Amino acid sequence: xxxxxxxxxxxxxxxxxxxxxxxxxxxxxxxxxxxxxxxxxxxxxxxxxxxxxxxxxxxxxxxxxxxxxxxxxxxxxxxxxxxxxxxxxxxxxxxxxxxxxxxxxxxxxxxxxxxxxxxxxxxxxxxxxxxxxxxxxxxxxxxxxxxxxxxxxxxxxxxxxxxxxxxxxxxxxxxxxxxxxxxxxxxxxxxxxxxxxxxxxxxxxxxxxxxxxxxxxxxxxxxxxxxxxxx
Ligand code: ZN
Numbered sequence: 540x541x542x543x544x545x546x547x548x549x550x551x552x553x554x555x556x557x558x559x560x561x562x563x564x565x566x567x568x569x570x571x572x573x574x575x576x577x578x579x580x581x582x583x584x585x586x587x588x589x590x591x592x593x594x595x596x597x598x599x600x601x602x603x604x605x606x607x608x609x610x611x612x613x614x615x616x617x618x619x620x621x622x623x624x625x626x627x628x629x630x631x632x633x634x635x636x637x638x639x640x641x642x643x644x645x646x647x648x649x650x651x652x653x654x655x656x657x658x659x660x661x662x663x664x665x666x667x668x669x670x671x672x673x674x675x676x677x678x679x680x681x682x683x684x685x686x687x688x689x690x691x692x693x694x695x696x697x698x699x700x701x702x703x704x705x706x707x708x709x710x711x712x713x714x715x716x717x718x719x720x721x722x723x724x725x726x727x728x729x730x731x732x733x734x735x736x737x738x739x740x741x742x743x744x745x746x747x748x749x750x751x752x753x754x755x756x757x758x759x760x761x762x763x764x765x766x767x768x769x770x
Contacts, residue, residue: 544568545664545703546657548649549608551587553749553761554668554706556734557714559594560721561705562666563601570606570660572653576642577617582742584610586735593729598722609656616642646679647688654692654700663701670706670714682707711764736761 545562549555549571562569573587588608595602646669653665669680678684682704689702706714718726730749735742737751737758744753748765751758 543664544570544606544660544662545666546653546660546662547571548653548665548667549573549587549591550668551583551590551734552668552736553711553730553734554670554714556590556730557718557721558666558668558705559591560601560718560726562664562703563594563598563604564721566664567604568606568662569604570609570662572609572611572656574611574613574616574649574652576613582740583735586733586742590729590733593733597725597729607660611652611656613648613652616645616648644679646677647684650685650688650692650702654696657700658696658698663699664703665700666703666705668706669704670709672706672708672710710767711760712767715764715768731765 543566545566545568547555547559547562547569549559550573559569559571571591573584575584591605591608595605646667650665650667653667657663657665667685669677669685671680671682685702685704685707689700692702693700705717709717715727718730722729732749734749735751736749738755739752739758741752741758742750744750746753746762747769748762751761753762
């Protein structure tokens with residue numbers, strides 16, 4: 540895929556960590572962007588830097604490619620949304636079937652900021668871990684949404700931008716399999732222990748699939764995917 544650089548939307552979860560490894564395998568120059576929008580659990584942001592440190596320490600082949608990490612504050616996002624991730628509400632499904640963790644249009648906002656940064660940094664590709672397979676509830680993670688955003692951003696910036704979605708059609712089991720293909724058991728173990736998915740922000744209980752409460756929808760998805768992959 541050549542010498543063009545990529546900017547990875549990297550939150551510190553299993554999906555975006557796998558995307559980061561994928562980008563490091565594909566591109567010679569890789570930078571990361573993460574958003575701080577008042578997430579209820581700061582642990583997410585801590586896992587984020589922890590996992591990058593692990594990649595740097597354990598994968599010397601990727602070290603040269605891994606560039607700057609950009610952490611952007613998006614306080615305005617918390618101001619316009621009252622959701623389970625940013626306030627003290629319990630996780631539940633809303634009447635329209637969307638989890639109340641959903642910040643309307645959040646991913647569109649992330650992609651727009653990422654595109655502006657990619658433009659400034661001279662990076663042609665943006666890599667995001669969105670996926671239709673597991674999360675049918677998030678309309679801004681759909682393949683059609685991403686394709687439309689690629690067109691809108693390329694036109695609006697007057698520069699060709701490519702949005703890469705390596706996980707779009709992979710389920711969680713296939714995402715673990717991809718991690719293994721990219722970095723072997725060492726990468727699987729790094730992602731298992733240092734990435735964070737749990738909506739409850741729980742990091743004291745270790746399971747076969749990593750840390751989490753074991754009861755929220757994110758833990759559920761992660762454990763089912765892990766079991767399926769291990770089987
Ligand atoms: Zn959980």
